[in-house]
Amino acid sequence: MACEFCGLSEEEKKWLLTETKHWVIYLADVQDYLGRSIIVSKRHCESLSELTTDEWQDLQVVIKSFEKMLKNEMSATMFNWSCLMNDAYKQKEPCPHVHFHVRPRYEAPISVGEMTYVDEDFAHHYNNQAKSKVMSEVVGQVFARLKGNISNYFEVI
Amino acid sequence: MACEFCGLSEEEKKWLLTETKHWVIYLADVQDYLGRSIIVSKRHCESLSELTTDEWQDLQVVIKSFEKMLKNEMSATMFNWSCLMNDAYKQKEPCPHVHFHVRPRYEAPISVGEMTYVDEDFAHHYNNQAKSKVMSEVVGQVFARLKGNISNYFEVI
Numbered sequence: 196m197a198c199e200f201c202g203l204s205e206e207e208k209k210w211l212l213t214e215t216k217h218w219v220i221y222l223a224d225v226q227d228y229l230g231r232s233i234i235v236s237k238r239h240c241e242s243l244s245e246l247t248t249d250e251w252q253d254l255q256v257v258i259k260s261f262e263k264m265l266k267n268e269m270s271a272t273m274f275n276w277s278c279l280m281n282d283a284y285k286q287k288e289p290c291p292h293v294h295f296h297v298r299p300r301y302e303a304p305i306s307v308g309e310m311t312y313v314d315e316d317f318a319h320h321y322n323n324q325a326k327s328k329v330m331s332e333v334v335g336q337v338f339a340r341l342k343g344n345i346s347n348y349f350e351v352i
Numbered sequence: 353m354a355c356e357f358c359g360l361s362e363e364e365k366k367w368l369l370t371e372t373k374h375w376v377i378y379l380a381d382v383q384d385y386l387g388r389s390i391i392v393s394k395r396h397c398e399s400l401s402e403l404t405t406d407e408w409q410d411l412q413v414v415i416k417s418f419e420k421m422l423k424n425e426m427s428a429t430m431f432n433w434s435c436l437m438n439d440a441y442k443q444k445e446p447c448p449h450v451h452f453h454v455r456p457r458y459e460a461p462i463s464v465g466e467m468t469y470v471d472e473d474f475a476h477h478y479n480n481q482a483k484s485k486v487m488s489e490v491v492g493q494v495f496a497r498l499k500g501n502i503s504n505y506f507e508v509i
Contacts, residue, residue, distance in 0.1 A: 255408045263401065275434070275436045280430060318441035
């Protein structure tokens with residue numbers, strides 16, 4: 196059994212934004228939704244039901260801090276949160292590891308560097324199909340903006 | 353502003369499975385995923401960030417109880433949880449109300465009454481497109497099975 200999150204390479208940790216006592220926040224490498232991130236449990240835990248009370252309480256702080264940061268720094272309007280873990284079940288011996296996807300959503304166009312981002316599906320279910328790779332080019336810019344202000348939202352541990 | 357959850361009609365509450373101190377659980381009327389349910393905050397709360405600590409702690413109990421019930425009573429394999437709230441932003445003056453969608457997912461075929469249900473997308477992202485209405489016909493049977501055993505999983509309040 197191979198857990199996709201317990202053995203992340205240094206390259207895969209490239210966009211690590213911050214960590215709390217129980218969670219690590221990575222900016223997703225495909226920025227189809229600006230600020231799209233993945234919140235991963237530090238402990239190998241296979242379902243939401245198995246999270247401890249302490250992990251669950253810490254998650255609430257992470258959600259509040261993340262939403263506040265993305266509203267302030269990126270002008271996000273609202274957020275789509277999901278905990279799916281389907282990919283793990285593609286393996287013969289599934290080894291799921293609790294993680295959340297968060298997609299900030301934007302009512303108005305947003306400027307990032309020289310480009311303007313428009314959330315074309317706003318107010319509709321996120322588009323789960325891979326889009327143009329254009330947005331991957333801005334991941335460094337989004338990362339720098341969030342990482343540079345991270346201490347205003349998350350305690351340094 | 354009209355909140356779609358604060359003013360539910362008696363007809364819309366038809367498939368109410370149970371309630372806890374802070375949450376109400378409804379079986380979804382379209383059973384495209386067997387046991388698909390909606391968990392709604394009792395208080396009008398507009399984002400995850402605004403949930404109180406008490407509401408968040410109660411939600412953890414709801415998740416554990418729901419997953420246990422669906423594993424025991426329906427043989428669910430795992431679960432897709434999401435908190436999206438996109439529909440509220442289709443209105444000119446959005447009035448979001450925190451709720452979660454939960455779609456139980458099934459590795460093996462499941463018998464419900466005289467039909468056999470197969471989760472054709474298992475291990476893949478749930479299909480957000482409306483499917484055949486066939487599954488709506490079993491909502492009464494699924495509701496009866498869960499409601500009949502609800503006190504084994506949720507405290508009566």
